[in-house]
Amino acid sequence: MKRRLLTILKNYKFYLIVVCGALLTLTVKHVLSVNSVGHSMIISLAVLTVYLGIVWTFFYLRKREVPMEKLFLLFAIPLGIAFLVFLPPGESPDEINHFKRAYAITEGYFVSEVYDDFGHAGAELPVGFQDSLVTKPKQGAYTEVITKLSEPVSEEKAYAAFNNTSLYHWLCYLPQIVGISIGKVFGASLELMAYFAEIVNFVVWLLLIYFSIKLVPKFKTIIMFLALLPITLQEATSLAPDALAIGLGIFLTSYVCYLTYVQKTKLKFWGIALLYVLAILIGYCKIVYLPLVALYLLIPAERFGSKRAKWIYASLLAVILLVLNLSWLSISSQFLVEFNPGVDSHEQIVGILQNPFHYLMVLFNSFNVMGEFYFTSLLGINLGAFTFNLPTIFFLISFALFVILFAQRDEALKVTAFQRVIFGATFCVILLLTFTSIYIQWSPVNLSYVDGVQGRYFLPVLLLVPLAIAACPRSKTSAGARRAIVSLDTVVCYALTTNLIAVVMFFAQNV
Numbered sequence: 001m002k003r004r005l006l007t008i009l010k011n012y013k014f015y016l017i018v019v020c021g022a023l024l025t026l027t028v029k030h031v032l033s034v035n036s037v038g039h040s041m042i043i044s045l046a047v048l049t050v051y052l053g054i055v056w057t058f059f060y061l062r063k064r065e066v067p068m069e070k071l072f073l074l075f076a077i078p079l080g081i082a083f084l085v086f087l088p089p090g091e092s093p094d095e096i097n098h099f100k101r102a103y104a105i106t107e108g109y110f111v112s113e114v115y116d117d118f119g120h121a122g123a124e125l126p127v128g129f130q131d132s133l134v135t136k137p138k139q140g141a142y143t144e145v146i147t148k149l150s151e152p153v154s155e156e157k158a159y160a161a162f163n164n165t166s167l168y169h170w171l172c173y174l175p176q177i178v179g180i181s182i183g184k185v186f187g188a189s190l191e192l193m194a195y196f197a198e199i200v201n202f203v204v205w206l207l208l209i210y211f212s213i214k215l216v217p218k219f220k221t222i223i224m225f226l227a228l229l230p231i232t233l234q235e236a237t238s239l240a241p242d243a244l245a246i247g248l249g250i251f252l253t254s255y256v257c258y259l260t261y262v263q264k265t266k267l268k269f270w271g272i273a274l275l276y277v278l279a280i281l282i283g284y285c286k287i288v289y290l291p292l293v294a295l296y297l298l299i300p301a302e303r304f305g306s307k308r309a310k311w312i313y314a315s316l317l318a319v320i321l322l323v324l325n326l327s328w329l330s331i332s333s334q335f336l337v338e339f340n341p342g343v344d345s346h347e348q349i350v351g352i353l354q355n356p357f358h359y360l361m362v363l364f365n366s367f368n369v370m371g372e373f374y375f376t377s378l379l380g381i382n383l384g385a386f387t388f389n390l391p392t393i394f395f396l397i398s399f400a401l402f403v404i405l406f407a408q409r410d411e412a413l414k415v416t417a418f419q420r421v422i423f424g425a426t427f428c429v430i431l432l433l434t435f436t437s438i439y440i441q442w443s444p445v446n447l448s449y450v451d452g453v454q455g456r457y458f459l460p461v462l463l464l465v466p467l468a469i470a471a472c473p474r475s476k477t478s479a480g481a482r483r484a485i486v487s488l489d490t491v492v493c494y495a496l497t498t499n500l501i502a503v504v505m506f507f508a509q510n511v
Contacts, residue, residue: 013489017055020497024051027391028504035508047500054078054496059489068220068488069213075228075492076209079499080202083237086506088145089194090133092238093385094164099133099194099239100125101165102176106184111331112166115159121335122161126154132190134510137387141510148191166335169284169328172241175201194239201243205236208247216254217261218413219466221488223250225405226463228495229398230380230390230502231456242456245285249292249460252278256295257467259303261413267303272313279317282460283325288433289460290325293317294426298419342444349440363435366449375399378455380498388505394498401494405486406466413470424468430461 028047032040058074090096104112104123112121126132132148134141170177179200183193209227213220226232227250235242255278259267275296283290296314304310336345352359367374376382379398381390415423434457435450442452 013059016489016493017052020493021048021051024048024497024500027501030391031501031504031508037508037511043504047504050078051496051500055493058492062489067214068224069210071488071492072210072213072224072227073206075496076206076233079228079233079496079503080206080237082499082503083233083506084195084198084202086503086510087234087237087384088134088141088510089191089198089239090135091137091384091387091506091510092234092240095239096130096133096135097162097165098173098176098241099190099197100129100160100162101168102173102197102239103129103180103190103193104162105170105173105177106180110170112162112335113159114334119163119335120159120161121163121166122159124157125160126190127156127158128154129160129190133194135385137384137506137509139509139511145191149189151189151191153190163335167332168241169332171281171284172244175204175244176239176241197239198237201239202237205243205247208244208251212247212251212254215251215258215262216463217257218470219463221484221486221491222405222463222466223254224488225401225491225495226250226459228492228499229378229459230383230499231378232380232459233499234380234383234502235456235459241285242459245282245289246459248278248282248285249289250463252282252292253295253461253463253467256298259299260419263303265303266305272304275313276317276320279321280324283321284328287325287329288430288437290321291426291429291433292461293321294422294429298422336441342447343442344445345440347445348443351445352436352439359439362439362447362449363432366435366453369449370451370453374453374455375402376455378458380502383502383505388502388509390498390501390505394501397494398498401486401490405491407469408485413467415467415470420468420470423464427461427464427468431458434458 025044025048028044029040032043037043054074058071061071061074089099100122101112103125107123107125109123112123114121134144134148176197179195179197180193182200183196188196209223213223213227216223232246235246237243255274259271279290279293279296282292296317299310301307301310304313373382376395379395379402381395381398383389435453438452439450443450
């Protein structure tokens with residue numbers, strides 16, 4: 001017995017579990033106390049029990065060498081369900097407008113209508129749609145949600161505006177369309193339709209991440225880290241198309257890596273068709289992610305049968321993407337309005353073209369002024385519509401884990417110089433396009449930095465970073481002999497801790 005106790009005390013996993021458990025318990029008690037929630041001891045013990053149960057199951061399955069994609073489900077499914085239950089539809093950024101857009105599509109409005117002289121775009125929706133969801137955390141929110149679950153959908157209709165989400169192509173909302181359509185079949189209320197839409201959205205995201213981890217040859221731990229960030233789970237269980245964008249971006253990168261470094265046989269028809277579908281969908285989710293398709297250049301010609309066949313497929317895809325995206329841009333441009341005072345898209349474009357060096361200084365200053373916010377909004381410290389904020393200590397820990405995990409060279413991969421350039425350049429181009437698009441559409445003229453960028457916008461493409469700096473192993477044993485500074489054990493235990501705290505925060509502010 002004494003020998004077994006000494007063995008446990010010498011194991012770093014024991015201290016990892018204890019530290020994360022203590023951090024979880026203390027923070028939960030603090031959150032409940034600040035929000036004056038009763039029965040704090042009972043709730044804290046219940047949350048700690050859930051934590052210990054999932055962690056024990058994880059280490060039990062890990063000993064039996066269960067594949068990582070299945071371990072991902074162990075954490076993602078219960079945490080996703082918790083987010084669905086405790087974060088009501090409407091409390092994530094722009095969720096009510098995403099719901100309007102998705103519902104309008106099920107009514108036949110694949111393209112929104114501009115319905116007045118002020119450029120307001122939207123569709124005819126049931127009266128009271130704006131108040132169909134609880135959009136801000138407040139005491140008694142859960143009671144209100146339960147009441148709304150049984151409210152009938154009004155037969156009277158009126159125009160509702162949603163310019164910002166009218167810019168999205170209807171294909172981005174496929175999961176939400178399915179969920180809302182199911183709700184309509186059963187005569188559900190708008191609140192219940194929103195839940196159906198969130199559930200289907202979550203399931204699609206879950207499948208994409210599951211197969212991403214399964215297919216990618218290396219950096220599985222990084223995908224786990226990105227997928228289990230609180231902000232990722234929030235978007236995955238929301239009404240926003242960000243869930244599809246994140247899943248598609250990570251899956252596309254993983255699939256290309258699989259075809260490049262693992263598969264040795266020629267692609268069949270369905271494999272090529274999948275490449276086409278991924279390219280079309282990722283461009284429609286957000287056109288700034290379209291450069292991800294450049295990764296297809298890395299796929300060896302042998303997968304297509306010959307170099308000639310590869311370039312024929314590539315040329316055809318380029319033509320299809322050009323026609324589809326230019327067509328949608330020409331349609332959606334009518335929905336562009338000045339979202340903020342002082343915004344002038346034409347003047348911003350002219351300014352960039354006339355003085356590109358000044359714009360480079362604006363970009364540099366953006367990281368200087370907003371750099372901390374980019375990381376807090378990426379790592380899940382700012383949740384909801386910036387209404388739930390984890391304590392600063394979690395930003396510091398999350399940031400340290402993020403930097404170490406992306407910089408450590410424990411998962412070496414034989415990446416050529418050309419491949420590194422493609423991975424790195426693709427990430428940089430998407431970074432530039434994201435900042436530029438928001439600078440043009442959202443930032444007032446003469447602002448010294450880009451306003452409106454959030455760290456979560458880069459979740460679909462962050463896997464490109466470790467691929468761009470991947471190290472080739474120096475020997476057959478060196479890569480495997482070194483223990484990772486940030487291991488999978490650390491990632492999942494800490495992810496479970498932060499997400500359970502986030503769930504308690506949702507509960508405390510809405511109960």
